[in-house]
Amino acid sequence: MADPIQSVINNVKTWARINSPWAIHFNSGSCNGCDIEILATLTPRYDVERFGIKLQGSPRHADVLICTGPVSLQARDRLLRTYEQMPEPKFVIAVGSCAISGGVFQGCYNVVGDISEVIPVNVYVPGCPPRPEAIIFGVVQLLKSLQG
Amino acid sequence: METKHEPEKFIVSIGPQHPALKEPGHFEFTVNGEVVTNATARLGFVHRGMEKGCEGRNYVQDLYLMERVCGICSHVHALAFALGVEKLAGVQAPPRAQAIRSLVSELERIHSHLLWLGVAAHEGGFDTLFMFSWRDRETVMDLLELISGNRVNYSANVLGGVKIDINDSQRDALHKGMDFLEERTHHYMKIVTEDETFLGRTRNIGLMTKEQASLLGAVGPTARASGVEHDIRVDSPYAGYPDFPVKLITEPAGDLEARFVVRINELFESYRLVREIIDHLPEGELSVRVPRRIPEGETVSRVEAPRGELFYFMKSNGTDQPERVKVRTPSLCNWASVLTLAVGHKLADMPMILAGIDPCFSCNDRMVTVNRGGNAQDWSWEDLRKYGIAYYK
Amino acid sequence: MANKKKLQTPEEMLQAGKDVLQPWTLSESTPEVNRLDIAIKAADIKACVKALVDAKWGYLSAITALDWPEYASAEGSSEKTILPDQGNVEVLYHFCNGPAIITLRTKLPYAAAGIDSICDIIPSATLYEREAMELLGVDFIGTPSMERLLLPDDWLANVYPLRKAFTGLEKSNKVEEK
Numbered sequence: 001m002a003d004p005i006q007s008v009i010n011n012v013k014t015w016a017r018i019n020s021p022w023a024i025h026f027n028s029g030s031c032n033g034c035d036i037e038i039l040a041t042l043t044p045r046y047d048v049e050r051f052g053i054k055l056q057g058s059p060r061h062a063d064v065l066i067c068t069g070p071v072s073l074q075a076r077d078r079l080l081r082t083y084e085q086m087p088e089p090k091f092v093i094a095v096g097s098c099a100i101s102g103g104v105f106q107g108c109y110n111v112v113g114d115i116s117e118v119i120p121v122n123v124y125v126p127g128c129p130p131r132p133e134a135i136i137f138g139v140v141q142l143l144k145s146l147q148g
Numbered sequence: 149m150e151t152k153h154e155p156e157k158f159i160v161s162i163g164p165q166h167p168a169l170k171e172p173g174h175f176e177f178t179v180n181g182e183v184v185t186n187a188t189a190r191l192g193f194v195h196r197g198m199e200k201g202c203e204g205r206n207y208v209q210d211l212y213l214m215e216r217v218c219g220i221c222s223h224v225h226a227l228a229f230a231l232g233v234e235k236l237a238g239v240q241a242p243p244r245a246q247a248i249r250s251l252v253s254e255l256e257r258i259h260s261h262l263l264w265l266g267v268a269a270h271e272g273g274f275d276t277l278f279m280f281s282w283r284d285r286e287t288v289m290d291l292l293e294l295i296s297g298n299r300v301n302y303s304a305n306v307l308g309g310v311k312i313d314i315n316d317s318q319r320d321a322l323h324k325g326m327d328f329l330e331e332r333t334h335h336y337m338k339i340v341t342e343d344e345t346f347l348g349r350t351r352n353i354g355l356m357t358k359e360q361a362s363l364l365g366a367v368g369p370t371a372r373a374s375g376v377e378h379d380i381r382v383d384s385p386y387a388g389y390p391d392f393p394v395k396l397i398t399e400p401a402g403d404l405e406a407r408f409v410v411r412i413n414e415l416f417e418s419y420r421l422v423r424e425i426i427d428h429l430p431e432g433e434l435s436v437r438v439p440r441r442i443p444e445g446e447t448v449s450r451v452e453a454p455r456g457e458l459f460y461f462m463k464s465n466g467t468d469q470p471e472r473v474k475v476r477t478p479s480l481c482n483w484a485s486v487l488t489l490a491v492g493h494k495l496a497d498m499p500m501i502l503a504g505i506d507p508c509f510s511c512n513d514r515m516v517t518v519n520r521g522g523n524a525q526d527w528s529w530e531d532l533r534k535y536g537i538a539y540y541k
Numbered sequence: 542m543a544n545k546k547k548l549q550t551p552e553e554m555l556q557a558g559k560d561v562l563q564p565w566t567l568s569e570s571t572p573e574v575n576r577l578d579i580a581i582k583a584a585d586i587k588a589c590v591k592a593l594v595d596a597k598w599g600y601l602s603a604i605t606a607l608d609w610p611e612y613a614s615a616e617g618s619s620e621k622t623i624l625p626d627q628g629n630v631e632v633l634y635h636f637c638n639g640p641a642i643i644t645l646r647t648k649l650p651y652a653a654a655g656i657d658s659i660c661d662i663i664p665s666a667t668l669y670e671r672e673a674m675e676l677l678g679v680d681f682i683g684t685p686s687m688e689r690l691l692l693p694d695d696w697l698a699n700v701y702p703l704r705k706a707f708t709g710l711e712k713s714n715k716v717e718e719k
Contacts, residue, residue, distance in 0.1 A: 019202025
């Protein structure tokens with residue numbers, strides 16, 4: 001268990017020395033399974049803030065949008081507006097099966113489904129919900145792609 | 149209802165997650181100075197059309213769908229659904245399965261109450277308690293993963309029983325986990341009942357009398373903290389609870405402190421139940437066969453979710469797809485109570501009062517509008533939270 | 542009150558409720574040992590609810606609305622088509638008292654789906670009534686709030702997603718592409 005996680009940690013530490021991305025979180029109608037695992041990344045076991053990834057409130061200061069949920073009709077406009085308020089360069093991480101395809105809700109009447117139908121997505125983290133390690137891995141993948 | 153002065157409108161988004169969330173759908177509070185004089189609600193942000201979705205999927209698919217009504221109380225939704233299908237099909241899950249169902253329900257209650265403890269503490273500005281309770285919560289997440297393979301959406305239920313079993317090494321791990329958590333929970337109880345700052349934000353705040361709780365239809369720990377003696381596990385035992393009875397836990401005070409105390413006491417009771425169940429697990433099969441097509445009929449399935457009474461009404465039509473599945477979540481009941489409760493309280497108390505009913509995340513992501521004057525202002529949840537903390541400094 | 546519950550069996554509790562509702566009962570059935578269904582006239586709903594509340598029989602746990610569509614069969618085919626204007630919607634009021642559940646039931650035609658709101662007796666019923674109004678088209682007369690509860694504000698009027706006639710495929714129900 002230690003080695004793969006350790007290499008993830010080392011990669012993030014490298015990036016954090018170069019840049020500290022600020023992230024905001026948006027729930028577009030998810031069951032909250034993904035959201036509580038994202039929240040868990042802030043807590044002592046995973047402690048994502050030590051890598052300089054800061055989760056905070058305003059889109060106007062954010063580099064990364066971490067988005068969950070199958071985009072309910074009510075959420076759609078808000079999601080778009082939140083994305084538009086972010087300054088360039090900006091990136092989107094879609095977390096969870098719902099964010100990828102609508103998950104189990106595909107076809108339900110109040111649901112758009114795939115987040116990329118509303119805003120462009122850079123990274124998808126699959127899972128129902130994905131583990132906190134997987135979410136951090138997704139963030140690392142994004143940061144690595146920017147580095148290169 | 150007349151408002152005395154010019155009403156001011158503050159739009160505040162509410163979401164007990166760490167980062168502030170802005171989305172449509174709202175609570176509307178009318179405020180006169182500091183005091184709330186009226187409140188109403190507009191939900192819908194997480195409305196996905198699941199009841200309709202059920203009608204177009206077969207019962208097995210629906211089991212997996214209903215697990216995802218809420219990521220925090222996933223098991224009890226699937227359980228209520230499975231119990232309903234079994235009643236319609238005229239089958240009974242075997243005793244070992246029912247006991248395991250109750251076991252997972254209690255582990256879920258533990259994770260949910262610890263989650264809530266952290267989040268409610270965070271609303272009041274007690275971030276240390278948030279971090280400690282979530283760190284400790286990882287213990288029960290590990291246990292759930294150990295026995296089911298997943299931290300969230302454990303999917304223990306199948307129609308007719310369960311698909312997971314408990315072996316000796318898992319039993320040992322469960323015992324160790326319960327011992328650790330019990331010791332930590334004594335610590336939380338001390339904080340909640342003795343810490344001056346904490347009591348300043350919770351004692352005598354958010355008072356709801358027993359009569360109000362009954363009239364407003366409050367359920368779960370929110371109602372039990374006002375002395376209302378309702379707990380489906382006791383009133384109408386289901387799954388394994390007839391063999392593993394639960395102690396009804398109430399508090400008379402009806403304030404925020406009582407809501408904390410009830411949930412912490414429920415944690416102790418859940419630790420006891422988990423130990424009891426794993427030490428006396430009945431022998432036997434894990435599931436019985438349920439036919440693909442369910443005979444025509446109607447049934448009601450009620451279970452005690454961590455937040456209160458979960459109500460399922462199900463109607464079958466002889467095919468492999470349900471005719472109607474109606475879900476009434478406990479949070480819907482408790483919203484009505486909070487809308488009435490809010491009146492007469494200070495705006496600064498709103499974060500803790502709203503958190504105090506343990507609103508289910510999945511039913512809870514919505515905005516709050518505060519009517520206070522002529523101009524509409526967007527407040528983030530962080531702003532309201534900080535306002536509350538600053539008010540009490 | 543708790544002692545009283547312990548001494549009574551579900552059958553006894555149901556009998557007590559049955560007696561209270563006797564004046565308005567059109568028909569009754571016991572689909573499960575702990576459940577009693579009582580059909581009433583829509584006009585009597587407030588009297589029934591008040592009687593249960595006055596007798597302190599349980600609490601209102603949920604209001605379910607159920608669609609009963611009308612079908613036309615095409616000649617020579619087993620295909621059934623829904624007649625979207627001709628069905629009925631049944632409203633079920635579930636009262637729970639310990640393990641016992643009494644359900645008041647009344648069927649209303651789509652064209653005249655009006656029933657008195659019970660919010661002046663049970664204020665928290667407003668959330669349940671709003672849900673049934675927007676999802677199934679029940680008209681609760683005198684209900685304090687007609688605001689949408691779950692559906693988006695710009696959802697088309699008179700389109701009820703939980704009716705069988707709604708298949709979710711109508712593009713017109715979704716938010717317009719901006």
